[in-house]
Structure formats: structure tokens, C-alpha cells
Amino acid sequence: MATILLIGPGAIGSLMAWSLQDRATIKVYAHRAGVSLPGTVESDEATHRLLWSLTDSLDGIDAVVVCCKATQIERATLPLIPQLSNVPWLVLCNGLGPQAWLSEQLPGQVLWASTTEGAGRFGDRVQHTGVGETRIGSPAQYPVSAKTENWGHWLTSQTGPLELHWEPDITSVLWRKLAINAVINPITAVHKCQNGALAEPQWQSEISALCEEIQSIARACGVQLPEALAERVIQVAKATRRNRSSMLTDIEAGRETEIDAILGPLLCAADRHGLSAARLQYWYQAVIRLHPLIR
Known part of the structure; x- marks a missing residue:
């Protein structure tokens, strides 16, 4: 089973972990002081346990998923780039600037994503407030390697609580x-x-x-x-x-x-x-x- 390092365990990060945790081991990097992990996602009147853990080790990481706020991406990822420059990355945030910046730091390694899922974090739980879809793709101006693209297709081929789709024009x-x-x-x-x-x-x-x-x-x-x-x-x-x-x-x-x-x-x-x-x-x-x- 692959090990995914997730940065940003907020509402959307929790949904991504929930969707992937049956197919990968989810480790969370504490990108800032006081990071805590929600324990559950509530969706469709059901409660789902989140299976993840905090880590400060970068050993054995197969891919990275970045879900923190756009303003935090540079600070959160810079310390990780030297050791994780050869694994696929996925960045899911608002705006456009942080994605381009990360792609420039990691040529050929970064997929971009956009989601219409709705969620809110309330202490130790995350409420899934709106069902949407998440689209993942390789930006034309920052093409990715075959390895990274194959990982993106693997992500979007998995069945889970979220709809993940490959997007040719991300x-x-x-x-x-x-x-x-x-x-x-x-x-x-x-x-x-x-x-x-x-x-x-x-x-x-x-x-x-x-x-x-x-x-x-x-x-x-x-x-x-x-x-x-x-x-x-x-x-x-x-x-x-x-x-x-x-x-x-x-x-x-x-x-x-x-x-x-x-x-x-x-x-x-x-x-x-x-x-x-x-x-x-x-x-x-x-x-x-x-x-x-x-x-």
C-alpha cells in the first residue's frame, strides 16, 4: 500500500484523506505549530472514522497531497522539497499563483486539482456540507512526467466517497x-x-x-x-x-x-x-x- 504525505488536514484535506485511506496509508506533516487531526467526517447522516496520523519523518513517502491554504503553501512545502523532489505531488488550493510556484520548484512533478466539494471543520469533526467533484490534471504550461501523470490517473481510477476525475484542461x-x-x-x-x-x-x-x-x-x-x-x-x-x-x-x-x-x-x-x-x-x-x- 502506498504512503501519501498530506499537508493541510483542514476540511478539504480531511475529505481527501477519507477518500483515499482505504487504498493508501495517510501520514500528515505538521506544517505549522498546533496542527491537530479531526477524528471523523460526517456525511449523509453517517459518521466515518479518519485513519491517519501525524509524522515528522519523510522516509518511505510515495506521493504528496497539498491541501493547505494558498497563503501557507510556500512555507509548508519548502522544507520538504529537497527530500521529496522525485515523488509525485498534487496541489489543491484556491487561486493560481501557488500552483505555478510549486510547479516551478518541482519541474514535472506537480499535478493541479480543483474541487467543488463543500466541507467545514468543527473541532474534532468535519462536516461534508455539499457533494461535488474533484478534477485533477496536468497543467499545459507545466507538463508532468509519465510517472506523475500515471499516479494522477491512479488517483482518479479509485472508487471512494469522493468523485475524482482526470481533467485534460485543468x-x-x-x-x-x-x-x-x-x-x-x-x-x-x-x-x-x-x-x-x-x-x-x-x-x-x-x-x-x-x-x-x-x-x-x-x-x-x-x-x-x-x-x-x-x-x-x-x-x-x-x-x-x-x-x-x-x-x-x-x-x-x-x-x-x-x-x-x-x-x-x-x-x-x-x-x-x-x-x-x-x-x-x-x-x-x-x-x-x-x-x-x-x-
């Missing part, structure tokens, strides 16, 4: 998620509201303006986003109407937000292509003003 999938997060996260964080508030009529013009900027940036980068992006954002806001965005929960807890990982790549691309991004810049600055020293 970059576009991540762009679509980035576009939606770039609208919902900063607005809900600044206005301290649940996602469903964005379905109210007063937000339609702002959502449309943001989506127009995002569409222009994506086109300049050679990425095709859905034409009706604003409608898709509102659909997601309605579908997750009771959810509090990750950026809002970070602000409320006084934690570092993922604003640089979510809006940062869009603003950098706009600057690179000479495009206006006034509304994105407005929300970027609005989030930073909430906690000037916590990004």
Missing part, C-alpha cells in the same frame, strides 16, 4: 473557479454577509462589472471563460446561499486572507496586458484595509 477549470471566487470572496468579506446576499438585485451591476474585467483578462491570457459568467456567479451564490466565504471567515478570525492568491493573479495579468481592472483593484484594496498587516 488550467481552465481553475480559471473558472478563480473567476467566481474573485467576485464572491471579497464582496462577502468586506460586507460581512453570506454568499446568498450577492443574489440580491443591488449587487447585479457590480457583479457584471467585475465579470467584464475578469473576462477581458482571461481572453488576454488565452483562457475561455463562460460567456454568461455573471449569471454563473449568481447561480453559485444562490446554491451556497448559507455559506460564509473562506475570505470572510479568515477576516473574522483575524487570519491572513487569500486575497493575493485570488485577485493577485488577475491584477498582475491585467497590468501585464495593459487592461483596466478598476473594480478588481477596488475590492483588493478594500480587503487589505480590513487588516492592513494581514493579507
